[in-house]
Amino acid sequence: MSSARGGAVVRSARRGAVRAGLLAAALAALVSTTATAAPAALAETPAPRPAAVQADVPAGVTAGVAVFDRQTGTFTEQLNTAGQFRSASVVKLLIALDVLWNRSPDALPAADRARIDTMLRGSDDTAASTFWSNNGSGAIVDRMVTRLGLTDTLRPPSTHPGYWGYTALSARDTVKIYRHLLDSAPAATRDYLLGNLRQSTRCATDGYDQHFGIAGSFNRPWAVKQGWSGFSSGGCTATTPTATAAAAKEPAATAARTAAGADAVDLSRPALHTTGVVGAGDRSIVAVFTLHPSGTSYGKAYTDIGRLTRSLNVPGATRPAGTWIGTWGSGVRVRAQATTASSTLTTLPAGVEVLVDCQRRGQQVSEPPYVNDWWAHLPQYGGHMTNIYLSVPENQVPGVPVC
Structure with a gap:
């Protein structure tokens, strides 16, 4: 479909590990790890911060x-x-x-x-x-x-x-x-x-x-x-x-x-x-x-x-509404509608976080062993991606409203 992935056994084992880890954590934290790559998380857009707070530089950067x-x-x-x-x-x-x-x-x-x-x-x-x-x-x-x-x-x-x-x-x-x-x-x-x-x-x-x-x-x-x-x-x-x-x-x-x-x-x-x-x-x-x-x-x-x-204090800036969620896989397509028949707007850099403002039911997508008919709306791309490639264990992402 839209991802280069390993064999079904490897995928299942990795996905199982992710699900097990998440069951041990508080779902309210809405933090997950990717199935194949970079650490991914659901992170709400930060609130404006006082000028005294310095930039939050990720580890290793x-x-x-x-x-x-x-x-x-x-x-x-x-x-x-x-x-x-x-x-x-x-x-x-x-x-x-x-x-x-x-x-x-x-x-x-x-x-x-x-x-x-x-x-x-x-x-x-x-x-x-x-x-x-x-x-x-x-x-x-x-x-x-x-x-x-x-x-x-x-x-x-x-x-x-x-x-x-x-x-x-x-x-x-x-x-x-x-x-x-x-x-x-x-x-x-x-x-x-x-x-x-x-x-x-x-x-x-x-x-x-x-x-x-x-x-x-x-x-x-x-x-x-x-x-x-x-x-x-x-x-x-x-x-x-x-x-x-x-x-x-x-x-x-x-x-x-x-x-x-x-x-x-x-x-x-x-x-x-x-x-x-x-x-x-x-x-x-x-x-x-x-x-x-x-x-x-x-x-x-x-x-x-x-x-x-x-993380920066940028006077005059307004921040887009939504939830930042990690993705996994490569070549993941963003489509005009919640269906694989609609036009491809672009592809995502492998493992990148995306902003999701809502989700809706659409065409059922199968990527064995996974099947999902929920699609995320990405406002910054003006399109949709199947929830299969969001780094969360559920088909419908908790806390994200329905479109």
Whole structure:
């Protein structure tokens, strides 16, 4: 159906273990473990928290976090704000700003405007590589460091000059980039670039689901630029990038640390970053950079950065209603209706948590030895998934209302 799984005997044994464990725990806690992979849980959306509470970083994750409230001019969250991370696709903000420096978006050639659109909305690597090559490569970063007064940002190491994703970037410098865009850039530039970031597509052009972190934690309005590096599969079905464009972001999963001013930047562990603005009037700027243990799956990292982002004090943000529930299996489809005959909207990253706001009866689905006719509604995807792949023992999830 929609999952790559082991034999029936293994599935039954694993599922049995899960059920036994859950019978020993209080059902009211609504916490479960997956049948095949990452720890999963039902977790209510956290209530707003006081500014004094720091970010809740999942075990094993290295993070750099900054949340800036533009209304008060103060930071509500600061954690390792000067820590340098390889930027992955977040550097595309600097690439776009460099193209538009002292230049109106209306003056761009049609081809360049199309490249910026797809680079910011779908995080397209080919577009970024074209600008990088045509506009001086690392000199782009040098120019923007001077123009914006960035303190932690460095061009890629001399050993990898073509790899724009190896640009060093910090949470506090990212806040500066967004503050420039919001408060100093010409209105036409601000509206054009933020307009693209508001239209971020769920599936990036390289096949990764990029609506993690900010996009998954808060209701619109938001505008985001995400980054990822060091993963093998991202969930969505999309166009496969060319080898050249993909290499510009990530040449090898085993890349070593390098010198030339970037020796403090980890180039090997999987990286996942969420940055952007949130709330009416773009009140809060949020920058969350994370590194994960080697071998971490995309779904696990996606879940961890989601939990971290949801823990933050973000003034002006509103949080979607529902219950966060773990999933298991790979290639799990989200469909337009509660039936396998309806169209597939997307697939889920393997083992990721999803927000469920209600459930309904639909087509009976069989995945031996399991049979279930309950379907979960996922408001952030605008579709449904069969409850079989939710990490709970019951066919109908306790505590989740009927649609």
